Amino acid sequence: MVFSSIMFLFRFMPVAFVLYYLTPGRFKNAMLFALSLVFYSWGEVRFFPIMLISASVDYFVGRAIERNRGNTRACNGFLAISLTFSLGSLLFFKYTNFFIDNVNLLLSASIPNIGLTLPLGISFYTFQTMSYAIDVYRGKIKAEKSFINFATYVAMFPQLIAGPIVRYTDISREMKNRVMNPAQIQSGVMLFIMGLGSKVLIANNVGELWTQVEQIGFADISTALAWLGILAFSLQIYFDFSGYSLMAIGLGKMLGFHFPQNFHYPYISKSATEFWRRWHMTLGSFFREYVYLPLGGNRVSKPRQYLNIFIVWLLTGFWHGASWNFVLWGLYFCLFLCIEKTFLLKLLGKSKILAHVYLLFIVVVSWALFAITDFSQLGVFLSIMFGRVGGDDWMYYLRNYSASLILGILLATPLLRKISGKLKDNYAVQSVFAAVVLLLSVAYLVDSTYNPFLYFRF
């Protein structure tokens, strides 16, 4: 089930929240766990055991590490079990066919692919359970004694499918003792509605443009339409993903949890370095915490520092999908981050406008690498983007999508927040605005002709 559906809004949500609020305090986690299993099974009934096994392994590993604190070798062993299991299941489900395809290509063999579908949310929950085991190993947190509490953390429906990647340290306190008051629930509802609007009213609206560019075929579009299309995709992926995160954060607040922020106006950044501090922040901090810093971060020699950056971005790219274009996309950012680190950052500091233009340019181009999985198609698209192919096809699409695109561009900046901050009767205006967004979103969901969810395949 996705949050942006009539099923979620008018079936699951009302029932789930009644049950959750009515359940007495000490059973709330168990209720949340049960609701989350229903939520997960609704979309993918076959794979919920895998999630449960994944949660169990790390629960027991956490306990075992805690009990054998003094014994370093045993702790190392237990951590190894956890990492092997988490990474193993991720590699198996997500990357097996990719490896088979590449072996076939290299050796001109013909090993058949295995018939696997990606279990929903596996890229997200394996990262969460892994972070827990490592944090216990490092002694940063105490192992969770209650299996229900731990399983609830892993399975919790708001963040299960597409993040934000919540670490146990973020919510361990709230797992045992959390406040729920009308003001907080209300602010959760508002966030949820803003997320819903981002997804349904903006992402879906502009996303259709990119889908149509794909349908026409990259070979048959003009340079102007290529840019219009990739601009639309840039807005779609931002509002789709940040909208989903916002819905998750809002639902979390309604349940009494504070999830970490995942997006912070990434498109107003002035460098790639800054962009990645504002885009998918929980993924960035995961890689920083569990890969970059353990490798020595920037406290090692210059060449090692660049190697560390390279490793992090290779993994970041690969995490996004089992396809070479995602690796290329990661390394593309690695290149710009390294250039910025050596000299460009200082130069960009001199002109704000130039820095914005530079950042938007490289990010928009990066989405082409991200969106087009097939390399020959990518080549065609880039050659049209940077060529001079005429035609009037862009006129139709500009006319049909201009208002949506402008709205998307404006809302990608903190403009709305600034306006709302300046208002006198903030609450009344916010309420009316949220009500309109909610009603419009429902209307668009009822007549949804296009409602994909980009991050489902991750």
Place this chain on the structure above:
Amino acid sequence: MESKKWTSCIFLILFAAFIWGYSLADMLSPGREYSELENRYLAGMPGFTFRSLLDNTYTLKIEEHTNDRFMLRDAWITVKSISETALLKIENNNIIYGKDGFMFEKRLTYDSEQLERNLNSLFFFAEKFPGNNITLMLVPTSDIVLADKVPRGLHNVEQTSIIEDIHRKAGESEIRSVGLLEPLCNNRYEKIDTDNYKTFYRTDHHWTTPGAYAAYAAYVQSLGLASAEPFDFPLHTVYDFYGTFYSKAKLFNAKPDTIRWFDIPVHSVTINGEPKDGLYNHEKWNQRDKYAAFLHDNNGITVLDSTGKQDGENKTRILVFKDSYGNAFAPFLTFNFDEVTVIDLRYFMEVESLMNSGDYDEILFLYGFPSFSNETSIVNLRL
């Protein structure tokens, strides 16, 4: 203090009341099975099987059901349509809003393989039953004919060249073809009333009665026959026709169409062996799907007897294979032929016995470009 607390959460209270109240009302409301607005049956509750549960189609169908039967669905659709108009959108659900209220279907690609299969089925038929006079007429879609109404920059499938190519191939197999683009573009009745005498409807994919007439005239003239002047016959008008394009786009301020039909005298109409009362199903004029009145909608075999001549009296006969475009077209043929046999291959599979049971002076294949390039029933010619 107390009241201040209450008002600070008024949004939350309204939100909870809306979600819970609406959900409850929606679950209790009976829901309908058919949508007039969308001209389709709404998704029902799926039957449960373990197989459908395991491959996730069961839950997907429940979601579809919930969406389709959502309380006040039409009102929500209208809200979206108004919002889309405010966003200056000129497209919804693959339907494009052109000038003067004309809608068009977006058709960026077509199935060239299916088209090839259909053409080969036609050639197979021509070889299997040699010695017949066969004509092929493909109807281009409205966006080709009314190109000046299409928003600039929209490039639908280039049908003109594809149709020309098909004509060339047909010629190699001794099949005549009549191009319809020119007659449909130079519609002489448009002068009567520009808006309502176009060759295509605004809100429907079919051609209008003047459109069908233009094609008829081009066809019979190509056979060396004189085309009748049906405008001498009583002309009837049916207002407020919202067609298939409207059903998909659901544009809240769409301009409805006007349907014209001629009272053409015929001796008898027989559909699938049963006698019918005239060329039109007059009940349909009052319903949503008004085009279905023509020739009583799509049926396997329809025989129009124009004169009541007996078999011995030098009877002229024509056989028409058609999709729904043929329904508005076939009545005109009764002016030139004593007997018009109309076949819809979607509902008729006995081509061989039909061909063995009678001789036809002319055989016509009349298809819209969309169905000729997508329809899978044309292979029934091989049966």
